[in-house]
Amino acid sequence: xxxFHHFTSENLKEIVNPRANETKLGEKIKTGFEGExxxxxxxxxxxxxxxxxxxxxxxxxxPDFLKAFLNIQSTDKFRGDEISIVGHFDFKGxxxxxxxxxxxxxxxxxIIDAEVSSLIKEIVLKGKIPIVVGGGHNNxxxxxKGINEGLTSTGTLSTVGINAINLDAHSDFRQMEGRHxxxxxxxxxxxxxxxxxxxxxxxxxxxSQTLINELTENQNVHFSLFExxxxxxxxxxxxxxxxxxxxxxxxxxGIELDLDCIEGVLSSAATPSGISSIQARKYLFQTAKKCKxxxxxxxxxxxxxENGQKKPGAAKLVSYLVSDFIKANLTV
Numbered sequence: 001x002x003x004f005h006h007f008t009s010e011n012l013k014e015i016v017n018p019r020a021n022e023t024k025l026g027e028k029i030k031t032g033f034e035g036e037x038x039x040x041x042x043x044x045x046x047x048x049x050x051x052x053x054x055x056x057x058x059x060x061x062x063p064d065f066l067k068a069f070l071n072i073q074s075t076d077k078f079r080g081d082e083i084s085i086v087g088h089f090d091f092k093g094x095x096x097x098x099x100x101x102x103x104x105x106x107x108x109x110x111i112i113d114a115e116v117s118s119l120i121k122e123i124v125l126k127g128k129i130p131i132v133v134g135g136g137h138n139n140x141x142x143x144x145k146g147i148n149e150g151l152t153s154t155g156t157l158s159t160v161g162i163n164a165i166n167l168d169a170h171s172d173f174r175q176m177e178g179r180h181x182x183x184x185x186x187x188x189x190x191x192x193x194x195x196x197x198x199x200x201x202x203x204x205x206x207x208s209q210t211l212i213n214e215l216t217e218n219q220n221v222h223f224s225l226f227e228x229x230x231x232x233x234x235x236x237x238x239x240x241x242x243x244x245x246x247x248x249x250x251x252x253x254g255i256e257l258d259l260d261c262i263e264g265v266l267s268s269a270a271t272p273s274g275i276s277s278i279q280a281r282k283y284l285f286q287t288a289k290k291c292k293x294x295x296x297x298x299x300x301x302x303x304x305x306e307n308g309q310k311k312p313g314a315a316k317l318v319s320y321l322v323s324d325f326i327k328a329n330l331t332v
Contacts, residue, residue: 026070028080035084042088048138051180057305124150259301288328
C-alpha cells in the first residue's frame with residue numbers, strides 16, 4: 001500500500017482539543033487495530049467522481065470529519081475505546097494536471113481499488129469491522145472485495161458474496177465502462193462480491209428508465225423510490241427501511257450511505273431536495289441494530305469542492321453518523 005498513512009498517537013494530540021472536566025473521544029480512542037470492535041479508515045480522493053464526470057472535492061471531507069469526531073464527548077454511550085483509527089490513503093500524487101481525460105481517472109481508480117481492498121482484507125483478518133469515510137462511491141467495490149476476501153480466508157464465508165443496503169439518490173449500478181463512482185456496485189455484483197443489493201430512496205430524475213427496468217427485473221435487487229415515499233406516499237420512510245433490512249437480513253451486509261442524498265449537504269451531486277439529516281441518522285442507527293453488519297461506508301460528501309463551493313456541515317454530520325452507528329451496537 002504505497003499511498004497509505006498510518007495514524008499515530010502523535011496525530012491524535014495534534015487534533016484533540018482537551019478541556020478541563022471533560023473527556024474528549026480523541027483522548028480515549030485507539031490507533032492501529034487496537035479498538036475493541038471497529039476500525040476507522042479514511043479514503044480522501046475524488047478520482048472516481050471525476051471519472052464519472054463529476055466535480056472533485058470529496059477528498060476534503062476526511063480531515064474535517066476527523067477534527068469534529070475526535071472532539072466529541074466521551075460518555076457511557078460511546079467511550080471511544082470501542083474504535084481505533086488505522087489511518088488514511090493519500091492519492092494526491094497519483095495523477096498530475098488539471099482536466100485530464102476521463103480515462104486517466106478511471107485507470108487511477110483501478111490502483112485505488114487494489115490498495116483499498118488489500119487494507120480492508122487486513123482489517124477483517126484482524127477480526128474488526130471497518131468504518132470507511134470519504135472519497136467517491138467507487139470505493140464500495142474494493143471494500144466489498146476486501147470484505148469477501150477476508151471473510152472467505154477466515155472461513156466465515158464458505159463462498160463469496162455478501163449483501164449491501166445503500167441509502168442513495170443514485171443506484172451506482174451503471175454499465176462497466178471503466179471504473180468510476182457510478183458503477184461500483186455493478187462491478188461488485190458481476191464479480192460475485194455483492195449478492196443482494198437493497199437501495200433506499202432512489203430519485204427518478206437521476207436514474208434512467210433502462211436502469212430502473214433492469215433493477216426491477218433483477219431478483220437480487222430491491223429498491224424504493226424517493227417519490228414513492230415522500231410524494232405519492234405509497235410507503236413511509238420507516239417502511240422503506242424495514243423492507244431493505246428484511247431483504248438483506250440474516251446475512252452479512254454492508255451499510256452504505258451516499259451523502260448526496262441528504263438535502264443541503266455539499267457533494268459533487270448535491271441535492272436541494274432529499275432526506276433530512278435526522279432521517280440519515282435513523283438509517284444508520286436502525287441498520288446497525290437490525291443487520292449483521294460487515295462494514296460501514298459513508299461517502300461522496302465534501303466541505304470544499306474544486307469549483308469553489310464551501311460548506312463545512314458535512315464533517316460534523318458524518319461525526320454524528322459514525323457515533324450513531326456505534327451507539328446502536330452498544331444500546332441494550
